[in-house]
Amino acid sequence: MAAPRILLIVGGGIAAYKSIELVRLLRKAGMTVRCVLTRAGEQFVTPLTLAALSENKVHTNLFDLKDEVEMGHIELSREADLVVVAPATADLLAKMAAGIADDMATTLLLATDKPVLAAPAMNVRMWLHAATRRNVATLRGDGVSVMEPDEGEMACGEYGPGRLPEPAAIKEAIDKALANPPAIVPLAGQPDFAPANHRPLFGRRILVTAGPTHEPIDPVRYIANRSSGKQGFAIAAAAAEAGAEVLLVAGPVPLPTPPGVIRVDVETAVEMAAEVAGGLPVDAAIMVAAVADWRAADTAPRKIKKDGSGRVPPLALAENPDILAGLAKSPERPPLLIGFAAETNDVIAHAEAKLARKGCDWIVANDVSADPMGGESNRVHIVSKDGVDSWDRLPKQAVARKLMEKIADELEKRTPLERD
Ligand code: C5P
DSSP, X not given: OOOOEEEEEEOSSGGGXXXXXXXXXXXXXXXXXXXXXXXXXXXXXXXXXXXXXXXXXXXXXXXXXXXXHHSOXXXXXXXXXXXXXXXXXXXXHHHXXXXXXXXXXXXXXXXXXXXXXEEEOOOHHHHHSHHHHHHHHHHHHTTOEEOOOEEEEOTTSOEEEEEOOOHXXXXXXXXXXXXXXXXXXXXXXXXXXXXXXXXXXXXOEEEEEXXXXXXXXXXXXXXXXXXXXXXXXXXXXXXXXXXXXXXXXXXXXXXXXXXXXXXXXXXXXXXHHHHHHHTOOOSEEEEOOBOOSEEESSOOSSOOOOOSSOOOOOXXXXXXXXXXXXXXXXXXXXXXXXXXXXXXXXXXXXXXXXXXXXTOSEEEEEEGGGOOTTSSEXXXXXXXXXXXXXXXXXXXXXXXXXXXXXHHHHHXXXXXXXXX
16 A cells, blocks of 8 residues: 555644654654745744654645646645644634635645644643534535644643643544545545435425434433434535435534525424424425423422432333324325434344334434444444445444435335426
C-alpha cells in the first residue's frame, strides 16, 4: 500500500508546538506529511522547523504566486488522503463550520474533497462556549471528525477540557480515520448525495418522528428515554435532500432543523401521537423517536417536595399510546411504515418479533451494544418479511441517505408515481 499522505494544518495557540512531535510520529510511521501554517500558527512554530521534520515545503500564504505555479491550492487540498487540523483553534473551527475561506488553511479546508480530522485546543471557556458547541456539532454533522480535547490544567491557568490531545492520541485517531475514513462532506453530483438531479423521493410525503419524549411528573421532573435525536434528524434531512416533502415531529432535542424540513416540536408521547395523526396521509412514515412507554398517571401541578420523613411519593404510571402500532392499524396507514429498534443482544430475533408485534413493514434494528446512543455512527439491519439487509457501521448521515434510496425503491414498487 502506498504511504498515507497527510495534509497537516497547524493553527495558532500555545499547543502548536505539539504539532512538531506529531509530524515526527507520522514520518516515523512512514507517512508523507505536508504542513500548512496559519498566520497565528507561525507565531508559535516556524515554517523551517516543520519543513525540516516533514521534509516537505511548508505552505503559509494563499497568495504566494510561486506556490500556485508549483501546485495550485485546490490540488494541494486534494492530494492528501486525510486533512488533519492540529491544533484546531476556536477560530479555525468557527471558520470551518461557516465555510469561510480567507487564508491558505481555510481555503484548503473548504476546497478539499478528503476526510478531515480536527484536534481542538483552546481555553476551557472557549471550548464550552455555546458558539463552539454549535460549530463542533455542525462540523460533526458535516462528517468532520472532531476529537474531544484533553482535560487538565491549561497554559492560561484554568482547568478543564480544551488541551490539545497528546500527539500519540492524534496519531491513533489518524490511523483510525485512514483505516475507516469518516464521511466526506458530500458534493452535489456525487452518488452518495441527493443533488438537484437525483431526487428519488420527489413528489413523496414523508413523516419522521425523532428524539425522546418527556413525560412530566411535576413542573420540574420528567420520565424520558435516552435519545439524541441525531439519527432521526439525519433521516429527515436526507429525505428532504432526496426531494420529499418532510414533516419532522421532534421530541425535545437541541438540534437545528434540517433545511427544507417542516418541524413540529412536542414534549410528550400523547402530543407526538396527535401531531403524527395530524400529519397524515403520507407515503412513508419513519418512526425513529424513542417514545417513553409510560407517563405519570397524574401530573402534579406544583413541584413535589421532600418532607424529610423519608417517605417516597407514590408514582403511578399510565401506558402511553404506541404511535407506531396505532398507525399500523389506522385506516390512513402509510403504504410504507418503518419502525426503529435499539437492541443490545439477539438484534435480529428481537427485531423480527417487533416487526410482527407492531405491524409495520420494516424494522431498522440498531445494534447499541457498542453504544451509538448519541454517537455519530450506527450499525443497522433492515428487517422485513423478505429477510434481513445488514449494513456496515456507517455515519448516521450515510445510514439516512442509504435508507432513502431503499425507501424510494420500495415506494416505486408499492405506489409508483407517474413521472414524465
Ligand atoms: O416498543 P419499542 O419502543 O421498542 O419500539 C420502538 C419503535 O416503536 C420505534 O420505531 C418507536 O418510534 C416506536 N414507538 C412508538 N410509540 C411508542 C413506543 C415506540 O411509535 N409508544
